[in-house]
Amino acid sequence: MKEEIRQLVERWQAAIRAGDMDGILADHAEDVLMFDVPEPLQAEGKAEYRKTWELFFQYGKPGKDVFTIEDLRITAGSEVAFCTGLLRIGGSAHPVCRLTLGLTRVDGHWRIAHEHHSAPHALQPAPRRDAS
Numbered sequence: 001m002k003e004e005i006r007q008l009v010e011r012w013q014a015a016i017r018a019g020d021m022d023g024i025l026a027d028h029a030e031d032v033l034m035f036d037v038p039e040p041l042q043a044e045g046k047a048e049y050r051k052t053w054e055l056f057f058q059y060g061k062p063g064k065d066v067f068t069i070e071d072l073r074i075t076a077g078s079e080v081a082f083c084t085g086l087l088r089i090g091g092s093a094h095p096v097c098r099l100t101l102g103l104t105r106v107d108g109h110w111r112i113a114h115e116h117h118s119a120p121h122a123l124q125p126a127p128r129r130d131a132s
Helices: 002-018 021-026 046-059
Strands: 028-035 067-076 080-089 097-106 109-118
Touching: 002 021, 002 067, 002 080, 002 097, 002 109, 021 028, 021 046, 028 046
Parallel strands: 028 109
Antiparallel strands: 067 080, 080 097, 097 109
């Protein structure tokens, strides 16, 4: 089961690297929900999801370094699974984003139902409050 999911993720990564939009969309649920780093806050359904990748490719050409998943971890049950990983984007030397995928099994096939990309945001130390 985990190997089947790993292969799905690897196909998806290869499609992103190739700029193959049909391949990017292939294993996603029709009602996929995506939370991404750039706006919009969320994209719901394959048509909206597709737009997020069109935006992505405006800033980075397809290629082997455009999207690299590292430290992929898979947790799977019989009907639901999730994956986490770290992303190197656009040839970055180190991971710059986090990735979480939520999958469901539909008619015997795994489908990505939820995708979440996030980037860490450094916070400044909170101002000290005097104990008076």
